[in-house]
Amino acid sequence: MSEVRVRIAPSPSGNLHVGTARTALFNYLFAKKNNGKFVLRIEDTDAERTSQEYVDNIFDSLKALGLNWDEGPDVGGNYGPYTQSERFDIYPKYIQELLDKGFAYECFCTPEELEAEKEEATANKKAYVYSKKCENLTEEEKAKLRAEGRKPAIRFNIAKAQKAFHDSSILKFDDLVKGELQMDTDLIGDFVIMKSNGAPTYNYAVVIDDALMKITHVIRGEDHISNTYKQILIFEALGFDVPRFGHLGMILAPDRSKLSKRHGATAVSDFVEQGYLTEALVNFVALLGWAPSDGEEVKPVEAIAADFRIGEISSSNSIFEYDKLKWMNSHYIKMLPMDTLKEMLKPYLTQYDLTELTDEQFTKMVEITREPLTLLSDITDAVPYFFGQDVAIDPEVQAKVLDLEDSQKVLNDFVEKAQTWDWTEENLHNKLEEFRGTWKEQGIKPKATMWAIRAAVSGRTRGADMIGLLEVLGKERTIHRAKRSCKVSR
Numbered sequence: 001m002s003e004v005r006v007r008i009a010p011s012p013s014g015n016l017h018v019g020t021a022r023t024a025l026f027n028y029l030f031a032k033k034n035n036g037k038f039v040l041r042i043e044d045t046d047a048e049r050t051s052q053e054y055v056d057n058i059f060d061s062l063k064a065l066g067l068n069w070d071e072g073p074d075v076g077g078n079y080g081p082y083t084q085s086e087r088f089d090i091y092p093k094y095i096q097e098l099l100d101k102g103f104a105y106e107c108f109c110t111p112e113e114l115e116a117e118k119e120e121a122t123a124n125k126k127a128y129v130y131s132k133k134c135e136n137l138t139e140e141e142k143a144k145l146r147a148e149g150r151k152p153a154i155r156f157n158i159a160k161a162q163k164a165f166h167d168s169s170i171l172k173f174d175d176l177v178k179g180e181l182q183m184d185t186d187l188i189g190d191f192v193i194m195k196s197n198g199a200p201t202y203n204y205a206v207v208i209d210d211a212l213m214k215i216t217h218v219i220r221g222e223d224h225i226s227n228t229y230k231q232i233l234i235f236e237a238l239g240f241d242v243p244r245f246g247h248l249g250m251i252l253a254p255d256r257s258k259l260s261k262r263h264g265a266t267a268v269s270d271f272v273e274q275g276y277l278t279e280a281l282v283n284f285v286a287l288l289g290w291a292p293s294d295g296e297e298v299k300p301v302e303a304i305a306a307d308f309r310i311g312e313i314s315s316s317n318s319i320f321e322y323d324k325l326k327w328m329n330s331h332y333i334k335m336l337p338m339d340t341l342k343e344m345l346k347p348y349l350t351q352y353d354l355t356e357l358t359d360e361q362f363t364k365m366v367e368i369t370r371e372p373l374t375l376l377s378d379i380t381d382a383v384p385y386f387f388g389q390d391v392a393i394d395p396e397v398q399a400k401v402l403d404l405e406d407s408q409k410v411l412n413d414f415v416e417k418a419q420t421w422d423w424t425e426e427n428l429h430n431k432l433e434e435f436r437g438t439w440k441e442q443g444i445k446p447k448a449t450m451w452a453i454r455a456a457v458s459g460r461t462r463g464a465d466m467i468g469l470l471e472v473l474g475k476e477r478t479i480h481r482a483k484r485s486c487k488v489s490r
Contacts, residue, residue, distance in 0.1 A: 002214075002216060003035075003036055003037065003214075003216070004030070004031060004034040004035070004036025004037070004216050004217060005031075005036055005037045005039060005213065005214050005215050005216045005217070006027040006028075006030055006031050006036060006037070006038055006039065006215065006216070006217050006218075006219060007027065007038075007039040007040070007041055007210070007213065007215050007218070008020070008023060008024040008027050008028075008038070008039075008040055008041075008062075008067075008069075009040075009041040009042070009043045009206065009209070010024075010042065010043065010058050011042075011043045011044065011046065011049070011050075012042055012044055012049075012050050012051060012052075012054035012055040012057075012058060013046065013049035013050065013051070013054060014054055014267070015054060015057045015058075015061070015267035015268070015269050015270070016057055016058045016061035016062065016267060016268045016269070017266055017267055017268075018251065018259070018265075018266055018267070018268060018271070018281075018285065018320070019221065019250070019251045019259065021061065021062075021065060021067075021268050021281075021285060022248070022251060022285045022288055022289075023219065023220055023221060023248060024062060024065075024067050025065070025067060025282060025285055025286060026219055026248065026286075026290075026308075026310070026313070027219050028067045028305075029286070029301075029304060029305045029308040030217065030219060030308065030310055031070070032305035032308075033305055033306070033308045033309075036216075037070040037071055038067070038069050038070050038071075039069060039070065039071045039072050039082070039213055039215065040062070040069035040071070040072030040073060040082060041072060041082045041083070041084070041209060041213070042055060042058070042073060042082065042083045042084065043084050043202070043205070043206070044083060044084055044085045045084050045085060045199060045200060045201075045202065045205060050085075057267075057269055059073075060269070061267075061268035061269055061272075064268065064272060064278045065268065065278050065281065065282050066278065066279075066282065066301060067282075071213075084200075084205055084209065087205075087208075087209070088198075088199075088200070090208060090212070091194070091200040091204070091205060091208055092194075092198075094208055094238055095154055095193065095194050095200075095204075097238060098154075098156065098193070098234075098237055098238065099154070101237065102157065102160055103156065103157050103160055103161050103164075103237040104154050104155060104156050104157060104193060105134060105135050105137075105154070105155055105157060105190075106134065106137070106142060106152035106153075106154060106155075107134040107152055107153045107154070107155045107190075107192070108134055108137070108142070108145040108150045108152050109133065109134060109153075110150070114130075117130070117131055127187065128189070129186075129187065129188070129189035130155070130189040130190050130191070132190055134152075134155070135155075135157065135190070150196075151196040151197070152196060153192045153194060153195050153196045154192065154193050154194040155190040155191060155192055155193065156190060156191055156192075156193045156204070156230070156233070156234060156237075157190055158185050158186075158188050158189065158190050158191070158230075158233065159185075159186070159190075161233040161234075161236065161237045162185045162233060164236075164237070165233070165236045165237075169184050169185050169186045170182055170183070170184055170185075171183055171184075171185050171229050171232065171233070173228065173229075173232060173242075173245060174244075175225075175245055175246060175247055176217070176219070176244055176245065176246030176310050176311065177246045177247055177248060177249075177310065177311075177313045177315050178222070178246075178247055178315045179315075181225065181228075183226075183229045185229060185233070188229065188230065191203065191230060193234070202227070203227055203230045203231055203234070204234060206227075206231065207231050207234040207235055207238070207240070210243060211235065211238070211240040211241070215243050216241075216243050216244065217243055217244045217245075217246065218243045218244070218245050218246070219245075219246045219247075219248065219310070220245075220246075220247060220248065221247065221248050221250065222247040222248060222249055222250060223250070224247060225247050228245050228247070246310060246313075248289060248313065249289055249314060249315060249316050249317040249318055250317045250318075251288055251317070251318050251319075251320050252317050252318065252319055252320065253319075253320060254319060254320070254321060254322070256317075256319070259320050263320075263322070264322050268281070274375055274377055275329075275348065275375035275376030275377035275378065276325070276329050276375060276376075277329055277332045277333065277336075277344075277376070279300070279301075279332055280325070280328045280329040280331070280332040281325070281329075282301050283297075283298060283299065283300075283301070283304070283328060283332075284324065284325045284328050284329075286301070286304050288318035288320065289313050289314045289316075289318045290308070290309075290312065290313050290314070291312070292304065292307050293307055293309075294307075297328075298328065298331055298332075326374040326375065327374070329374055329375060330372075330373060330374040333370060333373050333374075333376065334370065334371070338363060338366065338367070341366060341370065342362065342363065342366055344376055345366060345376055345379050348376055348377050348379050348380045349379060349380065349383070351380070352383070352384070352386075352387045353387060356387055356388075357386070357387075357472070361471075361472045364468055364471055364472050365383060365386050365464070365468075365472050366379075367468065368464040368465040368468035368469065368472075369382045369383055369463075369464050382463070382464075383464075385457070385458035385459055385460065385463070385469075386469075386472055386473070389477060389480065390480075390481065390484065391457065391458060391459045391481055392459050393455070393459040393485070394459055394460060397455045397459060397460060397461055398455075401451050401452060401455040401461060402452065402455050402456060402485050403487075404452075406444050406448060406452070407448070407451070407452035407455070408486065408487055409439075409444075410439060410444065410448075410449050410452040410453065411452055411453070411456055411482050411485055411486050412486050413435075413438075413439075414435065414452075414453055414482055415479055415482045415483050415486060417431075417435065418431075418475070418478065418479055418482070419475075419479060421475070423470075423471070423474065423475040425467055425468075425471055428467050428470055428471065429467050432450075432466070432467070435449070436449050436450065450466060453466070453482065454466060454469075455485070456481055456482045456484070456485035457469065457470070457473060457477075457478050457481045457482060
């Protein structure tokens with residue numbers, strides 16, 4: 001068996017979409033499982049929609065996900081033979097071969113003539129199929145049309161190719177994911193493979209590229225199924241080996257509509273910016289249509305690749321559950337080494353002056369706030385009370401907690417007693433236990449006692465572990481904030 005070679009061929013008309021990332025991942029996993037090669041090719045024949053910014057985003061996003069290609073353009077800008085726009089000199093050769101074999105012909109139809117054909121089909125309530133009016137033009141007729149200034153496009157002759165390689169108009173292929181698929185090629189119509197300006201169309205260029213790059217398996221979204229029939233015939237007409245095709249179900253939003261920005265992030269770079277770990281994103285995306293044999297969903301990409309079985313990918317659409325992704329992301333955050341997590345959180349803490357904290361205090365702050373984090377960006381709203389001399393008090397907290405008579409009693413007593421405490425973890429734990437016990441004897445529940453102190457020093461009624469919070473704030477700031485919440489001036 002020849003070496004397995006797969007490819008991902010994104011169009012740089014936008015940032016790398018999570019759906020394209022899933023396709024890239026499944027190609028990558030299939031290659032690793034079979035000791036094959038994973039190829040990256042940029043399909044940028046549509047110059048109007050192509051942007052270098054998007055090309056760079058594709059490179060950066062794939063690398064961030066760890067989906068490093070074995071062959072293809074490099075991120076330094078040396079795009080070489082793996083960018084379609086730099087391969088335009090290759091495509092005419094095979095166009096001529098198709099013309100010579102009779103599998104293609106010149107089409108001089110103007111846009112207006114083609115539009116008239118479509119309108120007529122619509123009026124007759126028929127699906128539009130090109131009329132083939134240019135198939136049998138004589139050389140004299142072609143010369144006359146050229147003299148009028150018309151430049152021909154090149155159309156592929158579906159019927160001739162189908163008849164040459166198949167017994168009927170029904171074209172079948174065995175899909176790696178969906179099983180046997182078929183279509184009546186009479187319904188397709190002769191399609192353009194090279195535009196009148198000399199630019200190759202997608203269905204033609206992709207065949208030439210896949211053939212010359214010796215791609216053995218084409219794994220892509222099911223929206224390409226209709227293209228596959230056209231491409232198979234071009235492969236056959238040129239005498240190329242036809243690769244195996246596998247088509248993945250679509251990724252839908254939780255409401256089962258097309259996944260779009262209104263549902264949340266859709267581009268890999270958006271997820272990363274919001275604080276999703278790429279390891280978590282890869283793990284989650286791998287489960288969109290596929291399941292590990294041992295039922296363990298959380299596992300590194302190496303383990304996923306070893307277990308990957310393309311024949312067990314679901315042929316159905318997958319639902320992108322943002323809540324599940326957040327759960328998985330929180331799991332990966334918890335697994336990060338402390339030093340790594342600290343560095344990854346810093347970009348989300350730029351609004352705070354980290355020089356206020358010693359490294360020990362910063363470490364403690366992260367230790368006591370990491371548990372509820374589902375995104376790295378959650379840290380921004382989780383820690384404002386660790387910074388500055390004073391703290392903003394939520395109005396509701398002020399009214400429902402700090403303004404209560406019992407809270408005022410607790411705070412006044414806390415300010416007085418805390419000044420004598422040693423500010424160490426063990427001592428703070430013991431002193432607070434003793435403090436709560438004293439007020440419990442006077443009829444104030446421990447929860448209310450701690451709420452009063454927490455509200456005064458953090459402005460909130462819930463948050464980081466109290467002992468750790470007081471440790472980071474230090475004795476001076478803790479007492480200062482508690483005093484400010486006491487209505488009776490001390």
